[in-house]
Amino acid sequence: MTFTKKHRLLFPLLIYLLAVVLRLVPVIAAQHLAIGLDDMFQYDMLGRSLAAGEGFRWYGADDLALVKQYIPLEFVTGDYDPRGILTSFRGPGYPFFLSLIYRLFGLENRFFIARLVQVFVVSSLAPMGYALAKRLFPGEEKTARLAAWMLALYPFLVIFPLALATEVIFIPLVLASVLLLLCAAESGRWQDYLFAGAALAAAALTRSVIVAILPAVLLWLWFAVKDKKGALIVLAAVVVLLTPWVVRNSLLHGQFSFLENSMGYNLYLGYHPDTEGRFEFGPSLDLMPYLDDIQRDEIGTEKALGFIRDDPGRVPTLMLFKLGYFFGLERRVLTYFYSNNFLGYIPQPWFTMVFVAFTLPFVLLAVGAALSLPLVRWKRAHLLVGLVALFYLAPHVLILSEPRFHLALVPLLAGFAAHTWTQRRTLATRFADPSNRWLVVLSIVLVALLVFNWSFELWRDADTLKQLFGPQGNRTYFSY
Numbered sequence: 001m002t003f004t005k006k007h008r009l010l011f012p013l014l015i016y017l018l019a020v021v022l023r024l025v026p027v028i029a030a031q032h033l034a035i036g037l038d039d040m041f042q043y044d045m046l047g048r049s050l051a052a053g054e055g056f057r058w059y060g061a062d063d064l065a066l067v068k069q070y071i072p073l074e075f076v077t078g079d080y081d082p083r084g085i086l087t088s089f090r091g092p093g094y095p096f097f098l099s100l101i102y103r104l105f106g107l108e109n110r111f112f113i114a115r116l117v118q119v120f121v122v123s124s125l126a127p128m129g130y131a132l133a134k135r136l137f138p139g140e141e142k143t144a145r146l147a148a149w150m151l152a153l154y155p156f157l158v159i160f161p162l163a164l165a166t167e168v169i170f171i172p173l174v175l176a177s178v179l180l181l182l183c184a185a186e187s188g189r190w191q192d193y194l195f196a197g198a199a200l201a202a203a204a205l206t207r208s209v210i211v212a213i214l215p216a217v218l219l220w221l222w223f224a225v226k227d228k229k230g231a232l233i234v235l236a237a238v239v240v241l242l243t244p245w246v247v248r249n250s251l252l253h254g255q256f257s258f259l260e261n262s263m264g265y266n267l268y269l270g271y272h273p274d275t276e277g278r279f280e281f282g283p284s285l286d287l288m289p290y291l292d293d294i295q296r297d298e299i300g301t302e303k304a305l306g307f308i309r310d311d312p313g314r315v316p317t318l319m320l321f322k323l324g325y326f327f328g329l330e331r332r333v334l335t336y337f338y339s340n341n342f343l344g345y346i347p348q349p350w351f352t353m354v355f356v357a358f359t360l361p362f363v364l365l366a367v368g369a370a371l372s373l374p375l376v377r378w379k380r381a382h383l384l385v386g387l388v389a390l391f392y393l394a395p396h397v398l399i400l401s402e403p404r405f406h407l408a409l410v411p412l413l414a415g416f417a418a419h420t421w422t423q424r425r426t427l428a429t430r431f432a433d434p435s436n437r438w439l440v441v442l443s444i445v446l447v448a449l450l451v452f453n454w455s456f457e458l459w460r461d462a463d464t465l466k467q468l469f470g471p472q473g474n475r476t477y478f479s480y
Contacts, residue, residue: 091204129151166207170206208260366450
């Protein structure tokens with residue numbers, strides 16, 4: 001084996017270690033940081049309940065009393081069990097992940113220990129991104145390495161282990177699913193298809209929205225890979241692994257319930273007159289008093305349908321807004337933490353650099369991925385990534401959207417963006433090739449839409465940004 005081959009085998013390990021070190025820095029620096037956002041509190045409640053052997057419960061007596069100190073709501077609880085309420089509102093994947101950590105290491109320093117574990121999980125995106133780029137662009141070592149560097153250094157992913165959020169395991173599971181599907185398509189082995197289906201099921205148990213890509217995966221296996229048996233194995237694996245939780249939820253509520261009963265809540269936020277299709281703190285509290293999942297889901301759905309009936313002409317506009325928010329700049333977390341004085345005052349030139357550092361990477365990645373369309377020699381591997389991206393995007397445009405939702409696509413698009421930047425010298429030639437006419441047009445349109453979307457966002461939020469960049473920006477106290 002030559003030195004070059006040894007070096008190539010070492011690179012995934014080295015980039016993983018680099019990613020780990022970078023992510024350890026903010027976690028260790030914030031080792032005493034508590035949790036503040038609603039989602040984190042709920043996942044912690046569920047994780048503690050599972051670790052204690054009490055089942056999938058939340059809002060026990062102590063937690064309910066704590067919530068009432070900060071949010072003066074009168075909760076509708078019905079027959080209340082002081083241990084908490086059995087729920088199906090959240091997917092079980094991430095709470096079970098937390099519960100395992102809590103069981104192994106106890107509860108005293110659970111946030112810090114969970115974040116340490118999450119460092120090693122999130123860091124896996126860099127070597128997996130390298131592996132995906134190698135399969136998308138065989139022989140292009142520079143492209144694969146650049147994709148890995150992008151994921152290792154991506155600012156939002158560097159600080160993401162601080163969050164107790166589903167994306168911590170959801171994004172690696174989605175990437176692993178795509179990788180395993182490509183491996184299975186190459187080998188044709190039933191075991192590989194089984195692993196791919198298991199990874200997809202694990203992702204669905206973490207965030208059920210990923211089930212939307214299953215039809216695309218099956219169509220890809222059936223027609224592009226031409227492996228009907230493989231498609232059936234993936235489908236069977238997903239169905240078998242999801243069924244126990246579907247049965248559990250259905251028995252809990254006495255009616256069919258899927259992996260999560262959050263659709264009504266999300267529809268309510270997605271069509272509320274004051275949200276423009278994204279999460280807003282005020283309306284997000286409206287359904288919080290209803291701790292019965294079915295009641296919350298029914299009320300949320302009924303009200304959402306009422307919003308649509310009252311102004312049906314608003315729906316197409318809302319869908320455009322949701323599409324824009326999905327591809328929005330990654331600035332919400334920075335805005336919240338800085339404006340609420342978590343970071344103290346940062347002089348304007350330095351804060352501008354921080355702001356650019358957090359927002360520019362997605363801009364470069366998205367533009368690079370769009371420009372890659374005429375450069376790519378489209379094969380079934382590229383088609384799979386494209387289908388996954390489109391089918392994952394679709395439900396967010398229909399239901400509820402946020403810029404953080406696009407993070408699941410970042411590792412999938414990194415290889416395409418890296419291909420553009422490493423092959424930039426051939427860009428003009430490929431764009432001038434008449435056989436690429438429609439891909440060139442699509443690429444230019446996508447870049448123009450992305451630039452318009454980001455420009456519109458900055459113009460729309462100019463007043464907020466002016467306050468944020470002002471001398472009292474760290475004390476403007478914007479809500480999440």
